[in-house]
Amino acid sequence: MKEKKILIIGGGIAGLAAGCYAQMNGYKTIIFEMHNLPGGLCTAWERKGYTFDGCIHYLFGTGEGQPFNQMWKELGALQHCSIINHHEYQRITDGDHSLIIYTNPSRLEEHLVEISPEDRDLIHQFCEGVNQFTQFDMEVMYQKPRSLLTGTEWAEFGRKMAPYLIPMARWGQLSAGEFAAHFKHPFLKRAIAHMFSWDEAPVMMGMCLLAYMHTGNAGFPAGGSLEFARAVEKRFLELGGEIYYNAQVEKILVEDDVAIGVRLYTDEIHLGDWVISACDGRGTIFDLLEGRYLNKQIQRMYDGHLPMHSMMQVSLGVNRDLAAEPHWVTHLLDEPVLIAGEPHHEIGVKHYCFDPALAPPGKSVVELIIRTNYAYWQRIYGRRPYDEEQRQVSGIIRDYLEEWYPGLHQQVEVVDEATPLSYERYTGNWMGSTCGWLLTKETMPMLIKGIPKTLPKLKNFFMAGQWVEPGGSVPLAAASGKNAIQTICSLDQKEFVVLLS
Numbered sequence: 001m002k003e004k005k006i007l008i009i010g011g012g013i014a015g016l017a018a019g020c021y022a023q024m025n026g027y028k029t030i031i032f033e034m035h036n037l038p039g040g041l042c043t044a045w046e047r048k049g050y051t052f053d054g055c056i057h058y059l060f061g062t063g064e065g066q067p068f069n070q071m072w073k074e075l076g077a078l079q080h081c082s083i084i085n086h087h088e089y090q091r092i093t094d095g096d097h098s099l100i101i102y103t104n105p106s107r108l109e110e111h112l113v114e115i116s117p118e119d120r121d122l123i124h125q126f127c128e129g130v131n132q133f134t135q136f137d138m139e140v141m142y143q144k145p146r147s148l149l150t151g152t153e154w155a156e157f158g159r160k161m162a163p164y165l166i167p168m169a170r171w172g173q174l175s176a177g178e179f180a181a182h183f184k185h186p187f188l189k190r191a192i193a194h195m196f197s198w199d200e201a202p203v204m205m206g207m208c209l210l211a212y213m214h215t216g217n218a219g220f221p222a223g224g225s226l227e228f229a230r231a232v233e234k235r236f237l238e239l240g241g242e243i244y245y246n247a248q249v250e251k252i253l254v255e256d257d258v259a260i261g262v263r264l265y266t267d268e269i270h271l272g273d274w275v276i277s278a279c280d281g282r283g284t285i286f287d288l289l290e291g292r293y294l295n296k297q298i299q300r301m302y303d304g305h306l307p308m309h310s311m312m313q314v315s316l317g318v319n320r321d322l323a324a325e326p327h328w329v330t331h332l333l334d335e336p337v338l339i340a341g342e343p344h345h346e347i348g349v350k351h352y353c354f355d356p357a358l359a360p361p362g363k364s365v366v367e368l369i370i371r372t373n374y375a376y377w378q379r380i381y382g383r384r385p386y387d388e389e390q391r392q393v394s395g396i397i398r399d400y401l402e403e404w405y406p407g408l409h410q411q412v413e414v415v416d417e418a419t420p421l422s423y424e425r426y427t428g429n430w431m432g433s434t435c436g437w438l439l440t441k442e443t444m445p446m447l448i449k450g451i452p453k454t455l456p457k458l459k460n461f462f463m464a465g466q467w468v469e470p471g472g473s474v475p476l477a478a479a480s481g482k483n484a485i486q487t488i489c490s491l492d493q494k495e496f497v498v499l500l501s
């Protein structure tokens with residue numbers, strides 16, 4: 001029988017994973033990637049001997065035998081590196097108090113109660129919840145597309161999910177900001193809201209994170225995000241896949257409502273049996289397919305009302321060893337500071353000394369992530385104020401760093417700024433979104449119910465990646481690539497197989 005061909009748009013983690021599973025299942029696979037590197041958002045960049053990591057803070061699936069670990073083994077992603085686990089997720093301080101977010105729920109409970117005995121009950125409920133989620137097998141939602149589950153598999157799915165239905169309803173519908181408001185202690189009222197990076201984050205998301213960090217299943221792969229992506233790229237190439245870099249797809253070719261190929265900006269045409277788009281969702285639907293395959297639900301999803309995460313990253317290479325300092329500290333400010341036109345009440349500072357590969361000996365990488373408004377940067381993009389504004393932001397940041405780490409100002413050797421426009425330019429993601437739809441209580445039901453991976457009436461076409469898995473993340477992007485191939489195998493009446501690397 002003729003070998004079937006799958007064309008994949010995007011060499012991010014979703015596209016690479018789809019490519020690996022397609023090769024394992026006997027398809028001829030080509031990935032088209034517009035950048036000259038694999039990984040998409042899962043990336044890092046070098047400046048004067050420093051490696052600035054642009055993605056992974058924690059990766060689900062790093063724990064032997066735990067959810068998502070087997071998938072990473074199939075993708076050859078972790079065999080090359082050691083895993084760095086943190087026992088402290090981060091610290092939050094207002095200068096007078098300090099909250100240490102231990103990943104061990106008992107230790108965290110003790111510490112929180114020490115800060116505020118009067119919040120004991122609330123603290124206990126939260127830490128109990130974290131404890132319970134240590135047993136939660138999140139991968140059960142992604143092991144196989146739901147449309148392919150057999151009766152027995154549905155029963156197994158139900159059995160695994162049942163104990164979590166009440167906790168999910170309770171903690172999935174409560175944002176960190178709302179949860180914080182229940183605390184009596186004024187410092188915890190402020191600090192808890194920032195515990196999971198954005199105050200709209202569902203508390204359940206943070207609980208799962210702490211739970212997986214505690215069980216050693218949310219570590220940092222030494223070497224960082226680009227090395228991680230390169231390992232999956234290597235696996236894809238070893239499985240016989242082909243990847244074209246600097247190859248931006250301009251259109252998905254369709255004949256009689258069947259996707260038959262892609263045309264690149266160079267006008268090169270490639271024909272295939274299946275097309276998987278593993279890149280920006282909006283660009284896929286409205287540009288590559290010219291908005292021809294829509295329904296009301298899709299139009300509503302992309303009308304701009306759903307939350308997204310646009311951010312700025314300021315990275316510094318510093319001639320100082322910060323290894324003895326806590327690796328991640330969020331400083332609550334007495335007075336808000338205006339950054340890129342918006343008031344900010346806190347600034348989070350992270351150093352990467354836990355991974356010596358990322359900076360020359362005795363030196364440190366320091367990174368700050370600042371949530372910012374895409375439109376603000378877009379209005380000035382390509383003109384002088386854009387560069388000036390970036391410098392202004394890093395100037396503000398450096399002044400704060402000098403206050404918190406006296407002497408550091410003089411030790412800065414490299415400064416690098418990335419805005420939402422940088423993310424958009426390098427990865428094509430709408431508004432530079434770092435995770436597709438931001439996970440909030442509004443988008444949580446989309447995650448639980450699942451978003452369709454096909455478009456109405458369009459055959460032989462699938463979407464994979466962060467725009468079809470709300471909240472994104474590296475493991476969910478990879479799992480969605482795997483799910484696309486599982487569905488294609490089923491439609492081609494082939495048994496889906498996996499190979500360990």
Ligand SMILES: Cc1cc2nc3c(=O)[nH]c(=O)nc-3n(C[C@H](O)[C@H](O)[C@H](O)COP(=O)(O)OP(=O)(O)OC[C@H]3O[C@@H](n4cnc5c(N)ncnc54)[C@H](O)[C@@H]3O)c2cc1C
Pocket residue numbers: 009010011012013014015032033034035038039040041042054055056057058059060247248249250278279280283426427428429434435436464465466467471472473474475477
């Ligand atoms: C700062 C930051 C921190 C993060 N932290 C974490 C974390 O700690 N843990 C975690 O799990 N996740 C984290 N994430 C999220 C995670 O990186 C993403 O959700 C995930 O990598 C998305 O993968 P993807 O393959 O779906 O999309 P992408 O990475 O966006 O890949 C899409 C690819 O398609 C290419 N492309 C786009 N258009 C075209 C076209 N027309 N033709 C050809 N190629 C095209 C792009 O260049 C890109 O390579 C973080 C992200 C950021 C930015």
